[in-house]
Amino acid sequence: MTTSSQTDFTFHKDHLMAEDEIVFLPIDAVTKQTDDEYLFRFDVKAKYDPGQFFQCSLLGIGESAISICSDSEEYFELSIRSVGNVTSKLCVLKKGDHMGLRGPYGHGYEMDTFKGKNMIVIGGGSGVAPVRGVIQNIYKNRGHFGSVDLLFGFRQKSFMLFEENFSDWQSEDMTIRIAMNEKADYPNATKGFVTDILDHILPNKNTAIIICGPPIMITFVAKVLLKKGFQKEDIFISEERHMKCAVGRCGHCMIHGKYSCTDGPVFRYDEIY
Numbered sequence: 001m002t003t004s005s006q007t008d009f010t011f012h013k014d015h016l017m018a019e020d021e022i023v024f025l026p027i028d029a030v031t032k033q034t035d036d037e038y039l040f041r042f043d044v045k046a047k048y049d050p051g052q053f054f055q056c057s058l059l060g061i062g063e064s065a066i067s068i069c070s071d072s073e074e075y076f077e078l079s080i081r082s083v084g085n086v087t088s089k090l091c092v093l094k095k096g097d098h099m100g101l102r103g104p105y106g107h108g109y110e111m112d113t114f115k116g117k118n119m120i121v122i123g124g125g126s127g128v129a130p131v132r133g134v135i136q137n138i139y140k141n142r143g144h145f146g147s148v149d150l151l152f153g154f155r156q157k158s159f160m161l162f163e164e165n166f167s168d169w170q171s172e173d174m175t176i177r178i179a180m181n182e183k184a185d186y187p188n189a190t191k192g193f194v195t196d197i198l199d200h201i202l203p204n205k206n207t208a209i210i211i212c213g214p215p216i217m218i219t220f221v222a223k224v225l226l227k228k229g230f231q232k233e234d235i236f237i238s239e240e241r242h243m244k245c246a247v248g249r250c251g252h253c254m255i256h257g258k259y260s261c262t263d264g265p266v267f268r269y270d271e272i273y
Contacts (some may be wrong), residue, residue, distance in 0.1 A: 011240055022057060024098040028075070034080045037126065038091050043075045049108030050133030051238060051266040054078060057100035063087045065132035065243040065261070068104060068184070069166050071137040076104075079129035079161065104260070105246045106265050109210065109236065111137045117147035117208045120201060124153040124194055124213025130238055131212045135165075139172055146206065148174040153194035153217065156182040173215045177225055195224050203229035212238040222269060232270035241270065242267045 029041040050071055055080065057063030070077035082091040093099060111134070118265040119138060123131045138145050150169065154160050157180070166176055177197045180189035190197050194217060209225060211218050218237050225235060244260045245253040253260035256272045263271075 009069065022055075022100045022102045023202075024100050026093055027093055027097050027099055028092065030095050033079065034159055036091070037161065038080055038082075039069070040078045040080060040093070041070075041075055042099075042101075043078075045073055046076050046104065047073065048076065048104040049110065050137055051108030051130055052104040053240075053243075053246075053265065054101050054103035055101075055105065055243075056080070056086075058086070058089050061089050063100065063102075064090070065105075065144075065240070065246060067238070067240065067265070068108075069132040071130040071133040071140070079126070079132075081126050091166045103246065106261055107263060108266050109134050111141075114208045115141075115144040116146070117206050118148070118204055120149045120151070120195060120207060120209045122151045122209065122211045124211070124217040125155070125159065126161070127217070127238070128152055128154075129215030130240075131210055132162055132165070134210055135169060137176075138174070139169055142172045148172075149199055149201065150174055150176045151179070151194055152176070153179040153197075153213070154181075154189075156180060157189075158187040191267055195220050198224050198228075201225070201228065207234060209235045210237075211235065215239075229243075232273065233268055236270035237267055237269055238265045239267055 024191045025042050025044060028042055028043040033039055048068055053065045053067045056066045066078045066080055068076050069079045080087055080090050082088045086212045090099065096146040121131050121134055135150065138148055162266040170176055177191050178189040179194050179197045180186055183191045208232065211221055222235060239260050240257055242252050246261045248259045248262040258272060
């Protein structure tokens with residue numbers, strides 16, 4: 001029963017949802033990116049930081065945590081990969097269909113704290129999606145940042161995400177380097193892993209490093225950077241454990257005493273390692 005001390009929330013276009021409220025919003029655009037990854041756009045105003053996430057759901061199916069991959073107050077975008085029961089059902093939705101959403105949740109990238117710094121953004125596979133919002137923010141505010149190095153790793157060209165954005169980013173003096181396991185159809189890539197394109201990255205006290213990707217990739221990239229002389233407090237990672245409730249109640253996503261859903265998913269490296 002609702003009492004006079006409680007507040008009723010509706011997903012208006014100028015404020016966030018309540019923590020337990022699910023709203024079904026119409027999908028405004030769907031773009032197929034790869035054989036199993038789709039970009040969904042919702043033309044609804046919402047305040048969020050890059051790195052935060054929504055819980056996306058379908059009635060009778062379930063819900064899944066999906067990171068926001070945009071940076072705008074006018075809309076938000078979600079890149080969903082069809083890899084499980086919930087996401088496979090979400091990925092067959094079309095423009096005009098409704099998707100259940102609650103959020104945004106979590107601790108994202110606080111972009112104002114990076115202003116004035118050189119930026120190194122490293123993404124692997126689907127991990128490029130959550131950092132796209134970071135890159136868009138830098139792109140729109142390019143004068144507030146120093147040098148920008150973007151390093152991406154993909155299995156092969158057919159797995160690449162957001163290649164259509166590369167020319168815009170490079171036009172704002174951002175350097176893009178790509179590692180690819182199979183580079184035959186993308187000659188500009190370096191054959192190998194993201195760790196194989198870190199040679200030119202040198203320690204600088206005024207640098208912030210953002211890493212997102214599979215846990216094994218984050219581990220090896222961080223080891224290389226720390227060995228080079230970067231400090232743990234220079235590195236920010238996205239630890240996206242299996243998040244169920246999104247509000248720190250169920251304990252599914254605990255990592256070293258912290259919840260990925262509320263304390264993260266973005267952590268400074270020295271906060272958990």
